[in-house]
Amino acid sequence: xxxxxxxxxxxxxxxxxxxxxxxxxxxxxxxxxxxxxxxxxxxxxxxxxxxxxxxxxxxxxxxxxxxxxxxxxxxxxxxxxxxxxxxxxxxxxxxxxxxxxxxxxxxxxxxxxxxxxxxxxxxxxxxxxxxxxxxxxxxxxxxxxxxxxxxxxxxxxxxxxxxxxxxxxxxxxxxxxxxxxxxxxxxxxxxxxxxxxxxxxxxxxxxxxxxxxxxxxxxxxxxxxxxxxxxxxxxxxxxxxxxxxxxxxxxxxxxxxxxxxxxxxxxxxxxxxxxxxxxxxxxxxxxxxxxxxxxxxxxxxxxxxx
Numbered sequence: 001x002x003x004x005x006x007x008x009x010x011x012x013x014x015x016x017x018x019x020x021x022x023x024x025x026x027x028x029x030x031x032x033x034x035x036x037x038x039x040x041x042x043x044x045x046x047x048x049x050x051x052x053x054x055x056x057x058x059x060x061x062x063x064x065x066x067x068x069x070x071x072x073x074x075x076x077x078x079x080x081x082x083x084x085x086x087x088x089x090x091x092x093x094x095x096x097x098x099x100x101x102x103x104x105x106x107x108x109x110x111x112x113x114x115x116x117x118x119x120x121x122x123x124x125x126x127x128x129x130x131x132x133x134x135x136x137x138x139x140x141x142x143x144x145x146x147x148x149x150x151x152x153x154x155x156x157x158x159x160x161x162x163x164x165x166x167x168x169x170x171x172x173x174x175x176x177x178x179x180x181x182x183x184x185x186x187x188x189x190x191x192x193x194x195x196x197x198x199x200x201x202x203x204x205x206x207x208x209x210x211x212x213x214x215x216x217x218x219x220x221x222x223x224x225x226x227x228x229x230x231x232x233x234x235x236x237x238x239x240x241x242x243x244x245x246x247x248x249x250x251x252x253x254x255x256x257x258x259x260x261x262x263x264x265x266x267x268x269x270x271x272x273x274x275x276x277x278x279x280x281x282x283x284x285x286x287x288x289x290x291x292x293x294x295x296x297x298x299x300x301x302x303x304x305x306x
Contacts, residue, residue, distance in 0.1 A: 002026070002035065002053070007060040010037065010051070015074055018067055019044065020060050072137040077108045079135070079149040084212045091217065092155040095165050097122055102154065109148040112139050123157035130154070156220045163221035167229045170214050177206045 002008065002023055010021040025036035032052060039047045058066055081089065086109055093104045101119050103112045113119055116127040123130070127144065134150035146154070159166050180202040189195050218226050246269050253262035 002056060007040070008037070009057040009060055009063050009066055010039070010055055011057055011070075012055055014070065018057070018063055020063075021056075023056075024048070076110060076135045076137050076145065076147040079147050081109050081148045081152060084209075084216060085152060087209075087213050088216045088220070089151055089155045091169070091213070092158055092166060092220075095169060096158045096162055097154070104151065105145075109151050111146050111151040111154060112141070113144045113146065116144065119154075122161060123154055124161045125157060159217065159220035160222060163225035164229060166217055167221055167226060170217050171229075171233070173210065174214060177202070177210045181206060 004023055004026060006023045008021050008023060010019040011017075019042070020040045021037040022040055023035050024038050027034045027036070027050070034050050034052055035056060036048060036050055037056075039045055039049075086106075089104065089109060093102075097104075097119070099114070101113075101115045101122065103114055105112060113127060120126055130146065130150065130153065131144060134153055135147040136150060137145050139145040180197070181199055184196040184199045184202060186194060186196050246265075250262045250266050250269075253259070253265070
């Protein structure tokens with residue numbers, strides 16, 4: 001607790017230089033106390049101000065450690081992410097990186113690496129290599145903390161290691177945008193009335209916010225993963241389309257009096273269906289002589305006369 005007569009570290013903003021001040025009075029009449037201070041050094045010596053507690057950063061005896069800490073923080077937070085990059089990072093961390101492994105700090109998008117051993121398989125590289133590539137510092141809890149640039153790199157590496165969950169979420173998000181761009185979005189306004197947004201506005205919002213996010217995430221996942229996911233999704237959709245078409249044809253055959261032929265087609269369609277369980281070829285061991293089935297072949301007797 002700050003007392004009258006204490007010498008404190010004063011900073012108006014986080015990145016301002018530290019000043020030595022003395023507390024000469026405390027105003028506790030309001031909910032948040034304010035402090036009357038006097039500057040002790042330099043050109044501002046003797047100047048007095050009434051300031052909130054947040055500008056007093058600790059005992060002056062701790063100024064060297066505090067200044068070093070703030071210098072590290074300024075170095076680590078010098079890299080700034082764009083809005084789209086911040087949203088993409090949040091997308092990836094929520095899907096792939098638990099808080100007990102690495103915790104995302106939203107202001108200013110640094111990452112506290114809680115469990116380096118568990119993070120390494122999620123990003124595909126050792127944490128030591130990550131710390132060598134980006135700015136970092138030791139957090140108050142003694143965990144490594146990487147800069148926003150490091151946070152961006154963690155998200156990109158995680159997408160490369162495990163791209164399919166991210167691509168599935170991107171496709172699902174695109175489906176939602178597509179419905180909004182067709183029919184608008186139904187919402188309840190401040191008066192409790194149900195309204196529908198303009199589809200044109202929803203499409204413009206998608207172009208501004210949705211598509212850049214989706215393209216960035218696809219870029220992190222890589223062309224090979226994107227291509228594989230699209231081919232797999234297209235193949236599954238085509239199977240569903242053909243399955244419905246065969247069902248319609250079988251129903252039509254029954255309606256036209258060809259029920260026996262329809263039953264045959266339905267049975268063959270089901271029995272010969274290609275699934276993951278029967279697609280892979282099965283390699284059996286060679287049969288032992290005792291297991292080889294015996295086949296009797298009748299050979300016509302050869303005549304010795306003509």
